[in-house]
Amino acid sequence: MDEFKPLFEEIQNSLVADTFVKMTFSKPIRKNDGLRNVYVRLVTIQNQQKFQFTYRNKTNDVVKNYTLEEAFEEVETLLTNTFRSAVVFTLPDDIQVFVSKKKVVTLKKVAPSFTNKLPETHDRPKEKRAANKDYLFYLGVTDKEGNVIPKMADKYRQINKYLEIIESLINGIKLPKHIQIVDMGSGKGYLTFALYDYLKNDRHKEVSVTGIELRDGLVTYCNDVAEKCGFEGLNFENKLIQDYDNKKIDILIALHACDTATDDAIAKGIVANAGLVICAPCCHKQVRQQVKGVEQESPLLKYGIFKERQFEMITDTIRALILEKHQYSTKVFEFISNEHTRKNVMLVGSKTNKKADTKDINDKIKDLKSQYQIDFHYLEKQV
Template sequence: MNTFKELIDTLKESVAQSEFVKLTLSKPVRKSDELPNVYVRQIQLKEEECFQFTYRYTTNDQVKNYTLEEAIIELESLLLEKFRAASLFTLTHDLLVFVSKKKKVSYKKSTPSFKNKLPETHDKLKEKRVELSEYLKHLGITDSNNQIIPKMADKYRQINKYLEIIEGLLSSVNTSKQLHIVDMGSGKGYLTFALYDYLVNRKKYNVTVTGIELRQSLVDYCNGVADKCGFQKLSFIAKPIQEYDNERIDILIALHACDTATDDAIYKGLVAKSELIICAPCCHKQVRQQVKGVEQESPLLKYGIFKERQFEMVTDTIRALILEKNNYNTKVFEFISNEHTRKNVMLVGSKSKKIKDVDSINEKITDLKKEFHIEEHYLETLIK
């Protein structure tokens, strides 16, 4: 007797009646499989109806397409071996399937969650820009078997997202020429190594990358890893951002450089007339300390947590306006999900040939400072 008869019959009927929406598998039998879910949807591929299975692994997604009969075989296999629950969504009702440890199957029907079907378009598998290279092992992201260490899965995702963003930003840069990228505040170098590997080894760009980091121990460690991996045009230097004096910076990156170190980095980019200035500001103490004890008119600033967030926005807005004054097009967006960190804003300036209205921008900066009783922004003092 087929223990999944009700599931299979309902699936077939919903497909025949054009009422199938989607199906999900959950409650994995073994966490060690690192496969929390499988999602099934109907797609049209080369004018044929198929069922697309998205295997949502901890570190990546894998997609396979099956005919209806193949899909049924795969579903039975997954429910017998890997999952304890399935949810079949149709336009008439939802069917919940539960599999006990002793393989006893039970069902529960409920009202439909969806009123409309999903579009039957074929989605390409999202590109993973980070290959499982040797440097990931040295940095503690993968183990000796070249598998992602579970606790580093978020970092792996963050690196992929970072490279996706950088790839988009590079559309404004002439990548056919030699580029010098400087990463100010490179830390342990997770993103610095990934960027070098992606641009040099994957994209074959002529790129030199320099990481600037205060801590000598991290610099020695990163230089050692670069040497082991044969990354000949990647190097790390131990010095404060203010003391870095190389005027050739085509792309400047400063992610989570603390407080005014972000401004020091932006200033270096402005002096070098960098084509791209990419920042993810961290703490914002300079402006907040200036207005400490000053009564603010806005009721929003009565509460500490709102005050902190407001002055973060004010600080970064002035930074963006200063970049615009210096002929950069600017944009501000979320870098990574705020479930990882609330310091998730990225500020980007791309060099523009269009002359900006400096007087208008100066007026905006003056009005902002006046409204919030700010005497001067640290980046302004550097430029003066």
């Protein structure tokens, strides 16, 4: 279409001047199609410059590489049939592209968003570690063809993000030949199944995974799915976390175990001298209940929502300090996007040989408790 000629000339000129940064497409014509955005950048593959198109769908990303001529054809197709607007980012200008319902193309130049170009290395798209797995079907995440069920898209992303985190963590520690993992508060087992499958079938590790869950129906359900999948080293037990007495734990996991159940799980990991302790705390009632009705000096704690968040941070900070006291290197980071939940903090402790400064850590914990008028932290009494 001749309407796109000025756009293609602008892109061509930016390529000649070496000022092209990237291109994005937005405002889908049909929002229920599943394709939300398309991102375009330059990559170098086998010494040839290509345009890499990343198609951002609701449940997955698709990446395709095109020559200049193919890229122009795809741009025209996308702006004719799929999107109403796009932006070409160059170093001198951002070129905004608008397509009307009558297919009239309008260009508008505005101030540039970028001062430097993007690298042209060929980055492979992130591997979906949980793609096309039987357990996903049995757990209701995918259909029989392996397609992610739309309402489970967030769970699917969470599973893959979890495996991405696990991969980096286990690469940073020394583990025995046969790895013993306990997942305390395993629930329906989405992440428990994913971890077992990843370690056993993708990384080819000798591994045994035990899921601890109080709800008997979920334990029966998960053991049935494990049997269907042939996961001989994965089993689920119906019991309280504090009643689990296996002293051989290499990796202790507690994701969203409610209130002090997180502390019970951390304590089990510390006592077992686990190489890795991974937890995503849920609610933080124990400390908050102690200070209920107590006047706090800090103006931050005047407002209920700030008070809740502050005591969540205090609770998890003391957990991290207690882990450090027992020779764990700790870090706290975001687990998944907080778009759907604020309960997305992950606390990880990796066992080290470094001797801890116990007095200094105890002083820090004491100061925190004194500052906020806290009598005790539950985990202190468990280890």
